[in-house]
Amino acid sequence: MSSFSPKSFDPLVPESFSEESKVVVDFIAEYYRNIEKYPVQSRVEPGYLSQKLPDTAPYGPESLEDILKDVSDSILPGLTHWQSPNFFGYFQANASTAGFLGEMLCSGLNVVGFNWISSPAATELESIVMDWMAKMLKLPSSFLFSGTGGGVLHGSTCEAVVCTMAAARDKALEKLDGNENITKLVVYASDQTHFTFQKAAKLIGITKSNFRAITTSFSTKFALSPENVRAVIEEDIKAGLVPLYLCGTVGTTSSGAVDPIKELAKISREYKIWFHIDAAYAGSACICPEFRPYLDGVELADSISMNPHKWFLTNMDCCCLWLKHPKFLVDSLSTNSEILRNSASESNSVIDYNDWQIALSRRFRALKLWIVMRKHGSTNLMYHIRSDVAMAKRFEALVARDHRFEIMVPTNFALVSFRLKPELESISSELN
């Protein structure tokens, strides 16, 4: 144990803050410069890091130099490099200078904007940015604060689904007059819907057997068939169950499939089901007029979410959720707490975002999305999307010309679904 014993301690001195932060900035810039030299997927073995680091925190302080040496020697080799141009593992999560600058401001100001009064700018910028983004996506005014709805930034789609599904649940249970009816509630998605949807349903107490992953097939390019959805709903109603929530996806994880939003929305209206659109990945593309038709019918939906941290150059984490009736969300999630009482909230003239999400505390995420939009402008953001899609189309064409592979479904966005032809696969596995 070191004999170091502090006489005084200031964890934030502006001069050394500035100096040390610039060292880390250069460290990160150097990482970007060299990123293509790393194998995209880390080659470390499970447990590698515990061999390299001590098993307790140090007693005395250590230098930034030592820490960054460990980042270089021990952390970087253990990363899967999501920012590498050679990364094709999942949907991308593209960092940008703009997103990074926004994250720095968020982290540096370090305000906790759970309600309006705890940092008015955090709430107000978020509302403005949500309207900006909604306008870029040409969402109907029923989802905008300048209209009759509104939006909020969450950390992930799963969180957005948990909150909207809980809102739908509480609205339904009130109508059904009794919490015991929770076992009657049924949620609907396709077998291509992101698996966090099922997780969200389980979290809010939906019975596992009341989760419908409706089968899709090659014939609909892995999109939901409205006829199938209607048939499953009808069957549930006959069985005495209560249809609650349907999720339609614009750009599924496995194949980039797009569910028929307008038809699904109409069915949801007919059966009074909450209809959510998960456009986590492909929502970004819909800022371009040529992709916007995929969202047609959104005017009939209850909520829609998309993740700027995927394809919109916004560093992790950032999920936009818009609601036609924010009231339902607030009804379900608001809490009365003495410690949060303030005259602005009581005047009902402000938004208190803690009532729009799971947690109380929240980061000032709006800064980064605001800076991404301003620093790039919608023209560059559209260029970015189109350039990625053009690359994907080029790749698709190359694959299509190669007799060893086959394209599974036409490429809608920047995700190309292809496979080794089955006959070659069997030959290939025989050879191994």
Add this chain to the structure above:
Amino acid sequence: MSSFSPKSFDPLVPESFSEESKVVVDFIAEYYRNIEKYPVQSRVEPGYLSQKLPDTAPYGPESLEDILKDVSDSILPGLTHWQSPNFFGYFQANASTAGFLGEMLCSGLNVVGFNWISSPAATELESIVMDWMAKMLKLPSSFLFSGTGGGVLHGSTCEAVVCTMAAARDKALEKLDGNENITKLVVYASDQTHFTFQKAAKLIGITKSNFRAITTSFSTKFALSPENVRAVIEEDIKAGLVPLYLCGTVGTTSSGAVDPIKELAKISREYKIWFHIDAAYAGSACICPEFRPYLDGVELADSISMNPHKWFLTNMDCCCLWLKHPKFLVDSLSTNSEILRNSASESNSVIDYNDWQIALSRRFRALKLWIVMRKHGSTNLMYHIRSDVAMAKRFEALVARDHRFEIMVPTNFALVSFRLKPELESISSELN
């Protein structure tokens, strides 16, 4: 509309990344230098920001200079300055240079470590850091990876409570053999427990009437009385209900009260209730031997959480959650998804943290907590806690000497509970 039309676009060029990031670093350093000049609580009126900003995103790109000018002119005046030394609004959320550097690395590397393979270092550093922190708190080895338990970083206590309560619920429902028994499950806390506990219970489907906010009083310094807890539990059992989950708090929000952890833990064992310790605020203090006795009995608990983003100099957001049986959490939250399949996960030799939390995606938060511990060392961190407590004690003594005020409960940590004496309060309101 501008006529700007991009020919090419690179959102992350290392040179300009470095240059622009340093401008923002200096901007933030300047903010810290001047922070005491701002009124701590913003004086803006609701809706002020929409008067200052355009109502749509720009078409063409804007300069960093223009953006930072808007931050200065429009955002800073709308902040409530959580980093001001004059901020006493809620529990603090102290930023530090170390925390900021960690956030920069997290944001710059921008990996999405949902499972081991998606960035092994992110998972492994988190496991190591959770063990480091657990050792600083002298948690029993049953909560450590090096023992038989383990920990995870969440964004907030509410998230930690949602996940552990869902785990408890699913374990109970399996035993009760039917989801319809969800309406029988009861959760317990005190009337001083953080209100997000009630929100979490509602989110996972616990009936509102099955939430017990057990009354505390001045006589127990606003801590739970074990006798009362036992009586309420017994009554519920007699009524055919099933006690599920009890939350004990170390350092409540209103008065810094500490529930009797050991006695509550024993009762929980007796009735087979999940016992969670919420040490969000005061957990940080327990790294000092003189405060550690408040956690005595933790060895009998099922889970414990504390927030380094409150009193541990870690920039938002960072909540540590340790579990004695991580298996129960994973049983409840894991999902089988084709897109996540990989040989490391299937070998069961790695941790896949997406099964320990609500969302799939996750930030590399461990970096900042690691750097906070290394750059300060436990000695400075203890100094920081003791210095804050000493200031609080000094303030408490000054208030106690002033006949206009009274101290409500003795100051355990750095939160001083005092009030204007009732007779003066009535005089003061008559004068207004």
